[in-house]
Amino acid sequence: MPSQKYLMYISQNYSYAMLRPIQSEILARGGSVKWFLEGKEVSDKYLLNDEIQLNTVEEVNQWGADFVLVPGNVVPSFIKGIKVGLFHGFNSGKRGNDAHFKIRQCFDMYCTQGPNTTQRFLKLSEQYQTFTVKETGWAMLDPLFTAVEKNPYRIQADNRPTILLCSTFSAETSYADELFPTIKKLSQSPEYRWLVQFHPKMSADIVEKYKAIQNENLQFVETDDVIPLLQAADLMICDTSSIMIMFLLQKKPVIAYKNKTTNDSFIHIDNASDLDKTIVQALNSSEQLLNKIDLYCSQTHPYSDGQSSKRVVEACERLKKEGIENIKPKPLNLIRQLKLRKKLKYWKI
Template sequence: MKTILFCQNPYAFGILEPIMQVLKEKKHEYLWFVKEPIKEKFPFKNEPFTSNMNEVKAFKSDAIFVPGNEVPYYLRGLKVQVFHGFAGEKKGHFRIRHYFDLYLTQGPFFTRKFLELKAKHKNFDVIETGWPKIDIYGKELHKYDDYKTALLKKYQAEKIVLYAPTFSPSLTSASFLIEEFKQLSKNKDYLILVKFHDLMAEELVEAYKKLAKETANIIFEEERNIIKFLLLADIMISDTSSVVYEFLLLDKPVITFKCSSKNIQWDNSLEYTNLEEKICANLEKDLFKKQRQHIVSEYHPFNDGNSALRMVEAVESYITKNGIPEKRNLSFLRRLKIHKIFGK
């Protein structure tokens, strides 16, 4: 099976890497497509990759795995949506753009909704597989334990606090919480890791880098894949970000500020205040532990670390049964949009 791993944004690298590993094990041929503006950030330079759409066309793929919103309709192969997170409340998560033949869902919450949409549109299929980015939870949960011990010892801290807000200007807490983090940093029991989205506003990136430079127990992390920091942290601070769900699936407490989710199963504050008190209360009492189990069962019940394998096998079976589409039929306006993004 010839496969394209399709990347429009840097976050796609960590999502698609486990799929690449499965393709290697199965001895399938694969090619990364990495858009030109993010090519320098691509971490797998020894793997086959291109930014040239003509080379992607010439590859004549059987399947294309996409954790973004668009994929060229004119490329050969089954077009497979693998998603870039869990935030079902975000605008557009359940929007059908008609670019995909197959949706591989993370858990029952998402599967139910996409099956409803399948019944309405009748031009795609849905299979529940789990999400590959968190396969590490099932296979290497304790990968960074020794590193964490050394980090806490170095900074003479007791707990690691991760701050991972969304970049969305209307939803991010970053501009409102900087004074709260200054105050929190006075408590040397906490080591604070700041991990921003690639698309975070530059002025906020610079403000938090400056804070980290001036504060011994704040580290501004620039390593791209957030999974390492989710595994290291004892508690996470965020807002309306899908990374909240990634952290909850580790059965650890989360605090959000003004989260827009309609299904909040964690501590959510409507005011940008009392950060230290909230951290202390959640670490000591963990009042939302029971609610987290609901998130696990609905959003991602798989804990075997084999979601990437299920995805590849689902695509193999689908192609065996249904064949390989040469292209995707789209409306004129959607074809036009694809031409503007990727060319003809």
Template sequence: MMADYLLFASERYALPILQPLAQALQAAGHGVHAWFVDGAAGAALPPPVRMIGLREAVALRPRAVFSAANWVPTFVTGAKVQLFHGFNVEKRSDQRGHFRVRGLFDLYCTQGPATTAPFQALAAQAGHFAVVETGWPKLDPLFRDDGGAAAHMRAPAGTRPVVMFASTFTERLSAAPHLLDVIAAEVARGDRYWLLTLHPKCPPELFQRYRSLVGPNATFFETEQLVTAQRAADVLLADTTSVVSEFVVQRKPVVTFRNRAPKPHMLDFDDPSLLPAMLERAFAPTLELQQALTAYADAIHPYRDGRSSERVLAATEALLGGELGRLRRKPLSTWLRRLQIRQQLGYWGP
């Protein structure tokens, strides 16, 4: 049965999460519509996804709303499905971070065992949402034919190894300001090729300085090309960004600068001058490091078939079909957040 579905985003980094899901919906013959607000306003997914606004989203009466934000407009009809905008990288406490339940969603589609068990425990306690482990749609392209996109991005490197650099926007955690000079020196040396990017919320002047490194030994890419770059790179240099976890799913080495919660699968350091030595270690990983990478990848995202989007759709249908059990009513304590969402979006209708 054909139905209409709504994709919701409030930041540009949600686009690579929603695009594989849009393709799965289209392949199943459904109507796919997207409503982007705030930081994602003005962005678009490729046709035949139809970009719509607030009034159209309400009138659409979608069968489900898939959100890659930590909130969702509750006044739009349909099941509210949380897809997550990143992995749990422990930037904040569980109560304020990844495992915070805001009372807005009916279904949480978790990425792997490391997040499934905690959310199942929360669901058992709250009773107003269901949890299904599906894997993360954003990573589907990591394990599917990309039409040569990664090879094309890597082509300027020739036979050189490729390093990708990504950084969070959180000022106290960002490596970008601290590593600029040493990265510039590595780029100038030219024995490796660099793929550079920054979180869209990083300061414009930081973007300008990293873009100035572009040349025969480096390129700068945008958020929408993140998955392609992850496929193209051999090693990642980052900080406490969730890109670290995305990259590790491929079982490739990561070097982290002052990670908030360093773990055995990371090569963490705190002195910028140590970067060359850390990269050398990453390009010659020990057996112990390789085993740690595999163990962590299996815990956070064991799926390597590129079909997490299809599992999200199946879980949503199971929810709508009553197969996941009867959910309690959302708690009255969410009324203030619902009111704030209406105020934020300027909607006071039914």
């Protein structure tokens, strides 16, 4: 098969880390990659020196990608190429169990993360017949399962347990502010080492509060690549975010604060006063909890080989070779496509 062109279509800064493992695989196979940044919530300052950005839809269509890879929910139909949905996280239950499986009729193929998403999407594929499904694992996690020689968040001489505090940003599901007094108090003790990282959309006021309590035991981290943080920590504390699942897939414990899911592989607590003793419990996890984590991982993301990017690219190439003629045409989605045309200032037919 001739070398393929891949367009990375992103609208959030965290999408860079999601797509770069796939980019490496594409380039290793002799393919070419270019980037298109949609909207005001993504910045080109995170582009690497050798990454090429296309600035307009006209440039994108002139280049003519074979595939458009999207770690998001929507992509315009008027952009050329086979549209591939890659997800921007796991089904964490934040917006209800069905939000992860909402079909917006934008994609020709979904690359699913594991059996518990594949099974649902296969049923939806049978129902709609407008897309195909391939289980590949989530490519963003490839580096998570790859040994790293130097991790900036690991301190060789510091043997204390490392706790990673994360939080989502929405007022309804974020408890970073509520946990602040407890974290401030616990971080004054030298017993643990704390790393704090929040969603990029977190309230600036909350971010500044946590930055203000940094000391020799607590470091606030701003980054577009959370993988080194996940690798460096022994335990995560979080409210409701798919990053909890990413951490859990390392077979490490997660304390879920006021989390509304029924995921019994998390250690659930609802009172900040219980956090101290629960940390001790989590760092000495029972065999029963570890077995639950194992089972959950096998259903959610059973791939720890670091080869999900390879599976994504192979699935794309196979789809191109076999053709998409068996996929039914998608509905016109006139309202959504008009909104996207207006947003991208593109009116050509």
